[in-house]
Amino acid sequence: MNSHPFDQALRLQHSDLRVGQFSGQTSSDYWNMVGPFGGATAAIVLQSVLQHPDLLGVPVALTVNFAAALEAGEFEVQATPVRTNRSTQHWTVHITQNGAINTTATAFTAARRETWGASDAPMPQAPRPSDVERMSIGPHGVAWLAQYEMRPISGSIPSVWDGSGSHSESRLWLRDAQARPLDYTSLMAMSDMFYPRVWLRRATVVPAGTVSITTYFHADAAQIAKVGSGYLLGQAHGQRFNNGYFDQSAHLWSEAGDLLATSNQIVYYKE
């Protein structure tokens, strides 16, 4: 049994009663402030699809909606392939606790074939990971942060909350703190790695939480395997902040410069 905390967090038990129904346990290692780190929840959603006996292909798109916080403890996941075509498959997934839905999702998987390709989002210039200081997580930091090694290049969390913010872009190197080869589930979690843009934009802490995240996977399984436990370069920025919601757009490149995933989320904020 793999003892990496992420694999433990992803552990699902397939029900004997219904195909695609799983039970799992929230992980204290990936706990955020009032519930699990959203990226871990999204990874669990994806894990249920990957462990479904009828799976076709690899993940291409995943949308996860956080309808209510998960409580610490057991949860149920139901993954359903609602439409299977020749080389593509559409999924709906939901997580429930005590019979109430707290998370909904849709996923798209496909058998990818080699085609012409190009990238119009080249990796930005960045110093090497070893030349960037690792972010230290204070003893009062939330648990999930300690599971990642983050080396912020620019746009780190403000150290002074004086309302002086002027932009919403962050750039950092990141990988699992305890080495683990990249796969679709960890890439999904990492696409939700960025702290709320509104904190940076305003240099002010306000209540904020992701409502919905959509991640597109641009790499096939071999391209992801090539990354191993290497660093990813992550970049995120907000586009519009208005009347309680903002969007956050993120990119994740391998150190070799391959754009592995693009991700967008809509985030609630107060005041």
Place this chain on the structure above:
Amino acid sequence: MNSHPFDQALRLQHSDLRVGQFSGQTSSDYWNMVGPFGGATAAIVLQSVLQHPDLLGVPVALTVNFAAALEAGEFEVQATPVRTNRSTQHWTVHITQNGAINTTATAFTAARRETWGASDAPMPQAPRPSDVERMSIGPHGVAWLAQYEMRPISGSIPSVWDGSGSHSESRLWLRDAQARPLDYTSLMAMSDMFYPRVWLRRATVVPAGTVSITTYFHADAAQIAKVGSGYLLGQAHGQRFNNGYFDQSAHLWSEAGDLLATSNQIVYYKE
């Protein structure tokens, strides 16, 4: 009864049997090559939410997955509010024909309140709409294109398919061809307005089709009403094209410069 073709395309009949179940008819006015224009289908999904008797708030996020082409004729839509909180609501929606699901969706609606705001995606410089020539739709063009007035500023559909493409960005002014005040449903449709980026990037026509689209609405109802039947500035670009799929990122501003919606889609392509 409103006789605008878009309102006709959106017309849904609420079932007497089940709350949130509607029937509708595909529209020949919004027909694409082998099925309805995806933006019209996405607008129908949103319409089912907006006409649900339990609706709370206004649309903030919508993800629509095109699992199979709709056939011409009748379809059923089921909209379900799976979680209603104090000021937010999460929805699942699907469209079926002859009992088979062809479209899945999740939506998020919320009562928006005035807060601090900012835009980090200013409208790009552009000539006025009246200074840009209207795109002509040939007699053999697909039907839905004739429902829109498009004034391409840059990145128009290549006129020569010689493989000479070098970028994937298009910018245009657009509005309904027959005047209609902007609302969430038409904004949703317009967020799917852009032709496949792979055609521009390669200056080559290959089979391509949207698999999933996610649109975030950044404007509340009053801000949308202010637009009336004015032009929107639309911009779209691809980020990565790899092994059969590319993503397409779109922005829609009002002529006054307000970012009304951001949208992303993942698109299948061949070869």
